[in-house]
Amino acid sequence: MNKSGYRLSDIAERTGYSKNTVSLALRDSPRISEATRLVIRQAADELQYRPNYFAKSLSSRTSRTIGLLLADISNPILTETSKSLETELATHGYGTLFATANSTLSEEVAAVEMFRSRQVDGILVYPTRDHRNYQHLVDMRKSGFPLVMLIPGENIGVDMISVDEKRGAYIAVRHLIDLGHTRVGTIDGSDPRGNRHKFDGYLQALASAGIPFDPAFQVDPRGFTPKSGYWAMDALMSAPRRPTAVFVANDYIAIGVMKWCLKHGLSVPGDVAIIGFDNLEAGEYLSVTLSTVSYKTEDITRMAVERLLRLIDSPGNLPDPRVTLFEPELVIRESTGGARET
Amino acid sequence: MNKSGYRLSDIAERTGYSKNTVSLALRDSPRISEATRLVIRQAADELQYRPNYFAKSLSSRTSRTIGLLLADISNPILTETSKSLETELATHGYGTLFATANSTLSEEVAAVEMFRSRQVDGILVYPTRDHRNYQHLVDMRKSGFPLVMLIPGENIGVDMISVDEKRGAYIAVRHLIDLGHTRVGTIDGSDPRGNRHKFDGYLQALASAGIPFDPAFQVDPRGFTPKSGYWAMDALMSAPRRPTAVFVANDYIAIGVMKWCLKHGLSVPGDVAIIGFDNLEAGEYLSVTLSTVSYKTEDITRMAVERLLRLIDSPGNLPDPRVTLFEPELVIRESTGGARET
Numbered sequence: 223m224n225k226s227g228y229r230l231s232d233i234a235e236r237t238g239y240s241k242n243t244v245s246l247a248l249r250d251s252p253r254i255s256e257a258t259r260l261v262i263r264q265a266a267d268e269l270q271y272r273p274n275y276f277a278k279s280l281s282s283r284t285s286r287t288i289g290l291l292l293a294d295i296s297n298p299i300l301t302e303t304s305k306s307l308e309t310e311l312a313t314h315g316y317g318t319l320f321a322t323a324n325s326t327l328s329e330e331v332a333a334v335e336m337f338r339s340r341q342v343d344g345i346l347v348y349p350t351r352d353h354r355n356y357q358h359l360v361d362m363r364k365s366g367f368p369l370v371m372l373i374p375g376e377n378i379g380v381d382m383i384s385v386d387e388k389r390g391a392y393i394a395v396r397h398l399i400d401l402g403h404t405r406v407g408t409i410d411g412s413d414p415r416g417n418r419h420k421f422d423g424y425l426q427a428l429a430s431a432g433i434p435f436d437p438a439f440q441v442d443p444r445g446f447t448p449k450s451g452y453w454a455m456d457a458l459m460s461a462p463r464r465p466t467a468v469f470v471a472n473d474y475i476a477i478g479v480m481k482w483c484l485k486h487g488l489s490v491p492g493d494v495a496i497i498g499f500d501n502l503e504a505g506e507y508l509s510v511t512l513s514t515v516s517y518k519t520e521d522i523t524r525m526a527v528e529r530l531l532r533l534i535d536s537p538g539n540l541p542d543p544r545v546t547l548f549e550p551e552l553v554i555r556e557s558t559g560g561a562r563e564t
Numbered sequence: 565m566n567k568s569g570y571r572l573s574d575i576a577e578r579t580g581y582s583k584n585t586v587s588l589a590l591r592d593s594p595r596i597s598e599a600t601r602l603v604i605r606q607a608a609d610e611l612q613y614r615p616n617y618f619a620k621s622l623s624s625r626t627s628r629t630i631g632l633l634l635a636d637i638s639n640p641i642l643t644e645t646s647k648s649l650e651t652e653l654a655t656h657g658y659g660t661l662f663a664t665a666n667s668t669l670s671e672e673v674a675a676v677e678m679f680r681s682r683q684v685d686g687i688l689v690y691p692t693r694d695h696r697n698y699q700h701l702v703d704m705r706k707s708g709f710p711l712v713m714l715i716p717g718e719n720i721g722v723d724m725i726s727v728d729e730k731r732g733a734y735i736a737v738r739h740l741i742d743l744g745h746t747r748v749g750t751i752d753g754s755d756p757r758g759n760r761h762k763f764d765g766y767l768q769a770l771a772s773a774g775i776p777f778d779p780a781f782q783v784d785p786r787g788f789t790p791k792s793g794y795w796a797m798d799a800l801m802s803a804p805r806r807p808t809a810v811f812v813a814n815d816y817i818a819i820g821v822m823k824w825c826l827k828h829g830l831s832v833p834g835d836v837a838i839i840g841f842d843n844l845e846a847g848e849y850l851s852v853t854l855s856t857v858s859y860k861t862e863d864i865t866r867m868a869v870e871r872l873l874r875l876i877d878s879p880g881n882l883p884d885p886r887v888t889l890f891e892p893e894l895v896i897r898e899s900t901g902g903a904r905e906t
Contacts, residue, residue, distance in 0.1 A: 228593060285682075285683065286682075287661070297641045298643060300643070301640060301642070301643040304662070305664045308662055308663060308664050309666075312663065312678070317661050317679075317682050319661055319662070320650055320660045320661070320662035321650060321654070321659070322650050322651060324651075336654070336659055337659075340627075340628075340629065358608045446850070447845050448845055448846050448849035449845060449848075449849070451849075452849060474846070477846050477849045478849045480849075480851075481850070481851070482849050503790055503791060504790050504816070504819050504846060505790050506790070506791075506824070507790035507791070507820045508819075508851070509823070509826050509851035509852075510848070510851075552855065
């Protein structure tokens with residue numbers, strides 16, 4: 223039952239204490255004296271005894287394991303997020319079961335099922351941007367299962383903790399408008415079935431300046447990497463009236479957008495101003511440094527884990543779901559540098 | 565015992581079959597007729613019954629879970645690797661427990677302990693580059709625990725599957741030498757306590773051309789991001805005799821190296837030729853596209869999972885440990901473009 227081959231009874235035999243005493247000692251029960259605890263701990267160490275979480279799970283119904291579902295992991299910001307979540311969970315004694323989903327609902331559902339069949343205590347979900355079909359998550363939460371989503375949104379009955387993406391897009395596009403741009407494009411998904419908080423922020427900024435939205439100024443990158451940015455920019459710039467500034471949904475995509483400009487002899491920001499999102503370290507090291515929208519991954523991570531653990535600690539009586547959005551900040555670098563004549 | 569609240573006995577009661585029949589049917593036993601299986605499956609679905617892997621584990625001693633330990637996850641190539649490993653493991657019905665270790669041995673040991681206390685069936689390890697203290701892994705393997713390391717090395721008694729890093733560094737540096745460079749620097753760790761396969765390949769290439777190694781031409785980036793590359797290049801170029809070409813241990817670091825050149829008015833490859841490692845997508849989208857050493861992540865991933873599953877399937881009789889290294893390829897782009905006068 224134990225990978226080292228030794229059981230509680232072996233420790234009991236070696237130390238002369240009862241199995242019950244051994245079990246209590248290994249769980250640091252106050253009913254056991256310090257001296258006894260040390261003797262038993264030492265015997266357990268010598269036998270390389272490891273507590274069996276599966277057996278524990280059967281009695282306490284807790285696996286001390288969290289499921290982390292990340293869609294679209296090609297964006298390096300999710301690497302940072304997952305590392306930060308794993309570290310934070312580990313400090314609370316939780317292991318992290320990890321799954322990716324290639325932007326499809328069925329894979330997302332399958333991953334969640336896999337987590338549940340492995341009896342995770344709770345799930346953190348960064349769902350794909352390609353749909354807003356969260357019913358399976360809403361149902362889980364309704365049935366009392368601890369669950370936190372790592373994206374912004376309306377309160378649909380599931381806790382959400384994220385940067386305020388709509389606000390971030392708004393301040394980015396407002397920054398471009400304040401520089402004098404009126405022809406502002408965006409490289410971002412606008413599918414009404416998908417997550418479009420950034421697109422909504424873009425529209426709001428245009429509206430705030432009385433600039434009508436031109437559908438030719440929006441191109442979906444259909445991907446999350448520099449290559450998708452390169453080809454989205456190619457499509458955007460083939461419009462008869464070219465934009466003079468572009469808001470890009472993330473910095474990794476923006477690397478390809480910058481490359482397109484360079485390759486086609488356009489100066490950034492002289493001919494086209496560009497701003498991204500996420501404040502990826504690489505953005506600071508591009509040939510033209512990238513303006514971006516920044517937020518603290520660690521703050522979001524810490525609060526998401528805190529919220530999830532509170533749900534786990536309140537079985538049968540979960541606190542009401544809340545949406546917590548962190549305020550993002552503008553980081554102005556060369557790609558939107560300085561004022562501009564129109 | 566089951567998160568949906570329903571047990572085998574509930575399905576038995578609903579269908580009229582015995583618990584034993586229900587259990588066999590849900591495990592697709594050939595002893596149960598197809599018609600019976602369908603009735604029982606449907607009842608299980610209606611009750612949202614989920615098999616309990618913990619209970620299964622207690623009887624079969626298998627958790628169908630693999631531990632994946634990634635040190636230094638800031639390199640985006642590890643994102644790709646972890647996604648690819650998770651997907652490959654999922655197709656074999658395995659879940660992935662995930663842990664990171666901030667380049668310290670103690671965190672590495674703690675993560676492995678965490679995996680074992682959760683009864684994983686096997687472990688995949690991408691250890692930190694900062695040490696070669698693999699004794700805890702060697703001991704585990706010796707005790708019969710399924711384990712595969714994702715780095716190259718001598719056969720120390722643990723299966724290893726990786727790109728041939730020494731060979732990759734050799735062909736990269738040989739490429740620089742063949743272009744006429746004799747003052748070739750490297751931005752890579754050379755700590756004799758660490759993993760130095762790339763550094764060994766660099767030395768081998770120099771030796772093959774009769775070029776003596778100059779210690780001033782080696783700078784440790786002490787990190788894995790563009791920023792560490794930027795400052796390593798700053799140190800490397802402050803040598804009185806500057807190198808005319810630089811081999812950088814990975815493409816993500818190289819982004820910062822390229823930026824340093826640009827910022828200091830050096831043309832790439834005119835003043836300094838640069839080559840990286842890993843063929844990261846971003847390298848193709850830098851202002852000067854990055855030459856690099858390429859290999860197929862998916863091939864390595866597939867073989868690593870295959871090897872691990874073979875170990876898991878051979879309890880008590882593990883096949884001898886082997887080291888399998890994949891041959892890398894040179895990808896020549898602008899950063900080393902064309903021949904050069906010396």
